[in-house]
Structure formats: C-alpha cells, structure tokens
Amino acid sequence: MTHKLENVGRRLTNLHNRSVKEVLPEHFASDYPNLVQFLEYYYDFLDSDGGSAFETEINQLFSIRDITETPSEYLDQVIAELGAGLQNGDLFNNPRFTSRRFADHYRNKGSRFAVEEFFRAFFQQEVEVLYPKVDIFTVGRDAIGYDSQKFIQDYKRYQIFSILLKVGLGVPTYRELYKKFAHPAGFYFEGIVAVEGEADLGFDDMPISLADSAFISLIGEANIDISLLSSTTGLTDSEGVGIRYNIDQLANLYSTLTAQEINYYYSSIAEFISPNSFTMDDSADSNTPLMSLSLETMDNNMFTRYASDSAY
Amino acid sequence: MATTIKSTDLDFDTVKARLKDYLKAKPEFADYNFEASGLSNVLDVLAYNTHFNGLTANFALNEAFLNTSQLRSSVVSHAEALGYTPRSYTSSKANLNISLTIASANRPTTITLPRGTAFTSSVAGVSYTFRTLESYSAQDDGSGFYEFKTETDSNSIPVYEGIEKTKTFFVGETDETQIYVMPDVTLDTESLLVRVYETSGSSTFETYTSLKKAIRITSESKHYQIKEVPNGYFEILFGDGITTGKSPTAGNKIVITYLSTVGPTANGASVFVPTGDLNVEGTNYPITAVTESASSAGAYKEGLESIRQTAPIYFASQQRLVTAEDYKAQILANYSAYIDDVISWGGNDNVPVEYGKVFVGLKFKNNISSVVQTEVKDKIVNELTNNLAVMSIDTEFTESVISYLELQTFFNFDPDLTNATPRATENLVFSTIQDYFTQNLGKFGKVFRRSAILALIDDLDEAILNSRMNVRVQQRFTPITGQALTYTLNFPMAIANPSNIDRIVTTGRFEFNGKTCFIRNKLNQKKLELVNIDGDVELDNIGEYDTGTGRVLLQGFNPVSIEGGSVLKVTATPTNQSTLRPLRNYIIDIDPELSFAQSQIDYQNTQLTL
Numbered sequence: 001m002t003h004k005l006e007n008v009g010r011r012l013t014n015l016h017n018r019s020v021k022e023v024l025p026e027h028f029a030s031d032y033p034n035l036v037q038f039l040e041y042y043y044d045f046l047d048s049d050g051g052s053a054f055e056t057e058i059n060q061l062f063s064i065r066d067i068t069e070t071p072s073e074y075l076d077q078v079i080a081e082l083g084a085g086l087q088n089g090d091l092f093n094n095p096r097f098t099s100r101r102f103a104d105h106y107r108n109k110g111s112r113f114a115v116e117e118f119f120r121a122f123f124q125q126e127v128e129v130l131y132p133k134v135d136i137f138t139v140g141r142d143a144i145g146y147d148s149q150k151f152i153q154d155y156k157r158y159q160i161f162s163i164l165l166k167v168g169l170g171v172p173t174y175r176e177l178y179k180k181f182a183h184p185a186g187f188y189f190e191g192i193v194a195v196e197g198e199a200d201l202g203f204d205d206m207p208i209s210l211a212d213s214a215f216i217s218l219i220g221e222a223n224i225d226i227s228l229l230s231s232t233t234g235l236t237d238s239e240g241v242g243i244r245y246n247i248d249q250l251a252n253l254y255s256t257l258t259a260q261e262i263n264y265y266y267s268s269i270a271e272f273i274s275p276n277s278f279t280m281d282d283s284a285d286s287n288t289p290l291m292s293l294s295l296e297t298m299d300n301n302m303f304t305r306y307a308s309d310s311a312y
Numbered sequence: 313m314a315t316t317i318k319s320t321d322l323d324f325d326t327v328k329a330r331l332k333d334y335l336k337a338k339p340e341f342a343d344y345n346f347e348a349s350g351l352s353n354v355l356d357v358l359a360y361n362t363h364f365n366g367l368t369a370n371f372a373l374n375e376a377f378l379n380t381s382q383l384r385s386s387v388v389s390h391a392e393a394l395g396y397t398p399r400s401y402t403s404s405k406a407n408l409n410i411s412l413t414i415a416s417a418n419r420p421t422t423i424t425l426p427r428g429t430a431f432t433s434s435v436a437g438v439s440y441t442f443r444t445l446e447s448y449s450a451q452d453d454g455s456g457f458y459e460f461k462t463e464t465d466s467n468s469i470p471v472y473e474g475i476e477k478t479k480t481f482f483v484g485e486t487d488e489t490q491i492y493v494m495p496d497v498t499l500d501t502e503s504l505l506v507r508v509y510e511t512s513g514s515s516t517f518e519t520y521t522s523l524k525k526a527i528r529i530t531s532e533s534k535h536y537q538i539k540e541v542p543n544g545y546f547e548i549l550f551g552d553g554i555t556t557g558k559s560p561t562a563g564n565k566i567v568i569t570y571l572s573t574v575g576p577t578a579n580g581a582s583v584f585v586p587t588g589d590l591n592v593e594g595t596n597y598p599i600t601a602v603t604e605s606a607s608s609a610g611a612y613k614e615g616l617e618s619i620r621q622t623a624p625i626y627f628a629s630q631q632r633l634v635t636a637e638d639y640k641a642q643i644l645a646n647y648s649a650y651i652d653d654v655i656s657w658g659g660n661d662n663v664p665v666e667y668g669k670v671f672v673g674l675k676f677k678n679n680i681s682s683v684v685q686t687e688v689k690d691k692i693v694n695e696l697t698n699n700l701a702v703m704s705i706d707t708e709f710t711e712s713v714i715s716y717l718e719l720q721t722f723f724n725f726d727p728d729l730t731n732a733t734p735r736a737t738e739n740l741v742f743s744t745i746q747d748y749f750t751q752n753l754g755k756f757g758k759v760f761r762r763s764a765i766l767a768l769i770d771d772l773d774e775a776i777l778n779s780r781m782n783v784r785v786q787q788r789f790t791p792i793t794g795q796a797l798t799y800t801l802n803f804p805m806a807i808a809n810p811s812n813i814d815r816i817v818t819t820g821r822f823e824f825n826g827k828t829c830f831i832r833n834k835l836n837q838k839k840l841e842l843v844n845i846d847g848d849v850e851l852d853n854i855g856e857y858d859t860g861t862g863r864v865l866l867q868g869f870n871p872v873s874i875e876g877g878s879v880l881k882v883t884a885t886p887t888n889q890s891t892l893r894p895l896r897n898y899i900i901d902i903d904p905e906l907s908f909a910q911s912q913i914d915y916q917n918t919q920l921t922l
Contacts, residue, residue: 185658
C-alpha cells in the first residue's frame, strides 16, 4: 500500500487534541456552552490556515528535518545544507531522493559513477563518459594511418587529463554545475551533444521535381524530430547494409549535384555517402573522373568528393 | 546574510482581526459584538497567546536550519551535523630564532627548550605572553652556541600567545556517559594537550591526539574529539573503547592543558623577551630570541556567516580534493585564521591552460608576513593537497591581483530639501561608496554592480535627486627603470573600443627623456603613444591594447622614474561599466585617491536656456 506524503504513517498518531471540555469545570459545559464553543473555535482557528496561527508549525517540528516528510519549502533548506549551497531543489525531478543521495554522490566524486549520477540527478539525462586518452596514438602499439583512428597527443581532448561527456545537452547548460559538483579540477573536459531521434529520410517517397536542366534533381526531405542545432548523424539502409553518415556535411557537399552526376560517380548510396569512397577527380577536363589516392592528405575528416576542376 | 523563515503573520493586530473574522463566520457568534469591551479583552488575550506562541514556533523553525538559525549554538550544531567543526579562538603566533650560548667546557652536546617556554611582547601598550607548545632541542655547534630547531631541522620556532591552563578530570563509571567540559570560551582547540593517567597518583600517561589527525581508528586508537557546546564552552569526547577508539576507564585521570587566548588583539607583536633563563644541568643561561616573523593569525571564534558558507561545501568535499570547490572548502576549514578568502580553479580554466594542476588564490588577512604566508602555503601542500588530492594533480598558488576602480560620482543636489551642505553630502556619498566596497567587495568572486551603489546614494538624502557614475579600472605594476622592457597587463574584463573623444587607456605619470610623461591610446586607435604633459608625443608607438582580452601591452617601456614612488597605475575604461565581474584570482577594490563624489546644484527649476 502506498501513502501520501501527508499520511505516510511513519510517526505515531498526533495525540495533541483539544481538551477544552476536559480542562474546564464540568458545569461550564452546561452553564456556559457558548464559552466552551468559543474556546473550541479558537483552537480550530489555530489549526485553520497557518496565516496567523502556529499549530501547523508546532506539529511540523517533529518532521521538519525529515527528508521524506518535511514540506517542500523546508526541504529547500535541507538541500541548501546538503547541496553545497544550492538554493533549492528545483533542478531535481525528485528532490527528496536526490537529497538522500548527496552524501554518496560526494563520496563518489572523481569517478565515472559520480558523473553519471550528477547528470541523472541534475538534468535527468544519461551521460556517456569517455576517456579520450585511449585514442592517443602510441608508438609501437598503434598503426599509423587513418584506419587506426588514433590521434597525436594534443593539449586538449587527446591527452591523459581529459574527459569527454556525451550527453543530450549543450555544455553551457551544465558547465557550472558540473564543475561544482563533479568535475575533477585540472582535467580538460569536452561535451558532445548526443542527439537521438528517428529520421525518415523518405527515399522511397521523396518527390521528384522537374529538373531545371536536362537532368533531374534528386531531392529528399528528412524529417527529424529534434530542435537542437547540432551535428547530426544519419542512419540509412543501402542495399541491405546499414550505414552512418554526417547529414550536415553531406548535404552541404552534395547540394549542387544532380541525380545524373551522382549516378555517374556512384553505383550505390553507400558508395555515395561513404567517407572512404574513392571519388577524387584528378582530371582537369574529362567527363570521366580519374581516381587516385596519390595526392590525398590524411588529415581531413572526410575526403573531398569531387574536384573543383571537374567537368561537373 | 542569514535569511529567515516567516511562517505565520506575527503582527498582533492582524492576528486579532483574523481571529475576529473567523469567529464572526461561525453561526453561534455571528451576531456578537466583538468590539464590546469584555469580548474584546478576551480576544486580546487569545490574540496575544497566538502571537506569542506563533513567535516561539517561528523561532523554533528558524533554528532548525543552518541558513536560518540565529543562535550560535544552533549554527554550530548544524555545522557539526555536516562534519564541520567551527574554528575556536586562535592564538596569535610568531616565529622566533631561539638560541643560547654556554661557554663552559663541560657543556652538554644537546640541550632542550621545554614546552611552555615563555616570552613577553607588547602590542599597543598591552603585554602578552607567548610560549612554545612543544619542546625543541639544540646541538652544540662546537663553540658552545646552541640554536633550537624543529623536527624538520628548521630554526623557525613557533610561539603562541595565551595563558596556559590545565583542567583535570577523574573518570567515573563509564557505563554512564562521561562528559568532559572545558569551561573556557577563549580556549584554542589547536593547543590542546590531552594526557590520560592510569590513576590519580600515576606519573606515566598516554597522550591522546585530535581525531582530525587520525588516519586509521581501532579500539586502541588514542584520539579525542572536541566540540563547542551551546554555552560557548567546549566538550571533550573519547572513543567507545570498541570501534571508535580507546576510552579512558574508571579511575583514570585526564589532564588537559591548553591555551586560553585573547585572539587577534595580540597580532603584531614583534619584539619578544624571554621571561626567564634556561636551566641547563643546574645552571641558568639567558635565552636569545630573534624575531623571524611578527605575531599574526590570532582570531576570534569563527563567525556565523563564515560557518554558514563553509560547512555545506566542507560536507560536499568529504575530506577529499576533487572539484575546485573542494580545495576552497578544505583550505578555509583548516587555515581560516590566516586567510580571509580562497578561490580555486582547475588548470583547465586557467589562462594559459595547464592541465593536471589546480590553481589556488589566497587572500591572507592583514599583517600576515610573507614568511608566514609561505609557511601556510607549504602546510596546505604538505598537509592537505598532497594527501587528499587526486593523484598526480598538483597545486599551484597564485597571488591575488587587485583591480582598483576609479569612480567619478556625480549627483544632482537640491539644497532647498535639506540642511546638509553640498560638501557634507559629497563626503557622505563618498564614505557610502567606501563602505559599500568594505562590505560587499574585497573578496574573490565579488561583483561590482554600479546600480547597487547608485541606489544607496539616491537613498541617502531627499536632496539627492539623481546620480551617475563613471567607472574606470586600474591595474598597477612596478616597472624597472632604466631598461626598455615589455610589460603585459591583464584586465579582468573587456576594454572599451577606442573613441574619437575619450582616451580609453591612460597611465600615471613618469619621467622619460627628462620630461614628465604618461601613456594614452591614440584617439580612434588601440595603439598607445607616450606623451609629455604638454601633449607632445615622445614615442608614437609604445604598445597597444586589446579590447576582447582586456590586455594592455607596453613594448620597450623605459621610464627613468615613476612619479610618487615605484608603482605605475594603468587605467582603462571597461566595455561594461555597470557590472564588473572579476576573473579567477582578481579582487575588486576602490582607489580612493582617484575617486571622488561631486554634487551639481539643482533647484529643480525649469530652465529657460541651455
């Protein structure tokens, strides 16, 4: 059986009843019924609203510091003590639960667990804590080249004192509180906005427009149920293979290509959007692009898809 | 400041009116005349009873929380629940080089300066006694000269102000809770020496140490706790003999020696005279005491506001140093007798960034010598951060940087509305501004808000019709004369863009090329020029300033001398004069020499011409 906060049955019943009749001489009840009623109304008044009476406060004194029972305005006072000066529990979904967790949270500070608990308590978000040091290139251990996805140590993300937080919030939203409650001072931290939503790219139903040239344009519309301005990863099916791609970058890169141009270069959507597709055009004025990796640099996130000197 | 909970309306008349309305609404009393004297008297009594009990309930509510408690005993009690022990009176401490010479050929190799060796010194004509709290030994250097040294081989011997007092307890039956009360409100808890003798006649004893210094606790651990009790005295607690440390047993004698101190009034003592000679093997020899650092760090009991602020963050630190705020909490909790304020930030937030470090800025109390400051910093590292911080994270101290504000305050003043003169009102306005700085700024992280001061000024006198304030920020540095050097000054805010009317960056005066000169930015430019007081340009390009970073760069600056001393003031107009939020270790203060308040007579008449 569950209880409401006001009646959790955790304490003895309040035995503080009004004994006006019992205290007054017996004959008062018969001789002065109005006086007895008057005094009983007075005690009713004390219980009435709390605006000018004190009974509520007196009765609450027993539970005033009980996190479970104390009224929310007094819970804020408890939170101010336990929460390192927080003014209230407005940030928390369940301030009573969080108040009980403060001490454990403080003892866990510096651990992955503490960071996860911080985001759960303060922002109701799950966070993924990553240590970018595992991606630092180590001589003798890691292969040189793009495929190894190892990075030279820098003085930011790729260093020993570095934490990467993947959470569905912008860093400014949580920066100050995170530093106050969870961040190990002296560590670099970076936030990645993790956006999870389903996008319907609608390749099957996308409208076909009449081209403004001899070739038709391929126009697709993706409806993504997110409002953040962020880097968005797309997930689509290409000939039975699920592939991921950076929608923003892709849209920008291919915004001017016609369907025929795309068809000319690529045999599948996977090849079209794959970052590793060999699509460089080394030719100057040829209708058929020449593919070569000889002049590639390895420091771009994605290879250039087509050369500026291409016929297309 | 503490806030208070106001749970019920405590105004007597309101209480009575509500009670009257409540009763009037009842059918039995609807037609009663509540204004009649008899009933009115009864209502008075009941309203008074309500008022009085409501007041008591309100007090009880407020005393239930740290932030709203008004009584020291309540605040201390709440802090204790958070694991925080407020600072007691603290003895003023000086460091002396103590030595002694024995010419006799039959001198010992080692001599000892006993605990309690006393020295006297005067502050403001009042004599105070300082004494050692440990014994120190000295070795014969071969010529009969003995210099006393600490365990770490330092010749800096600390002496503490206070009267040494002893309190003796006999332990009763331990099945009853034993309470050992130290009836002295000026006791310095750091000076306690707790010795437990087996019986009243025993000469051997066991020394108990503070639980704060405990690393591991077993049933045999000899620790004590000390806590302030509601009447301001202190209570000593021992373990239970099972899990929380050794407990004195029935028949034991507890002898507690401590210093009863005057606190900060003994700060500033600089000449120390031994109260007696040192007896070595039956002969008295005079002690020589040379002051290494004058007395400082004496303090009263920790104030309520300080407890309110420190206890919650101390609880959050849980005796660990992980977040930047943990450093602040632990340092304040342990060294507040020396320090007014602490700020800390991770190397990730430093400029330039330095990962793997935590930066700490300390604002020492007045009159803390550089020797003591260094000593405190060493203690923080050796006793605190090296033990409690995340491994491999280093602590680096930074000096606090003061940004002085030059405030030009103008107010319209109608003499018809007051008896005060304009000059007297100007003085009042200026002292109000200075008071505002004393009470609200001068610490880390304290923000200057121009409108807050102007509101105070406007409320000072009915004759003050309105006010305005120009705000400029000043950084100071000491240039090396006779050398052309580059100096970079960082202002803790963005500097205004150049204007075609006002100079945004200016400096104080100095001698250059045999002339009195100063530096200013060129109109409409960020370039700085060096000009003489006649306005002639001596150097066309002496540097520049950057608006966004607040940086002022002086290149090849080679003054002959600085007017009025060695410190050059560089002043800049901030982009936002309304709000100045100091960065990291910056503290905002006022430069009273370059600030003023000026009245403008305003009879509030309609003007006929401009």
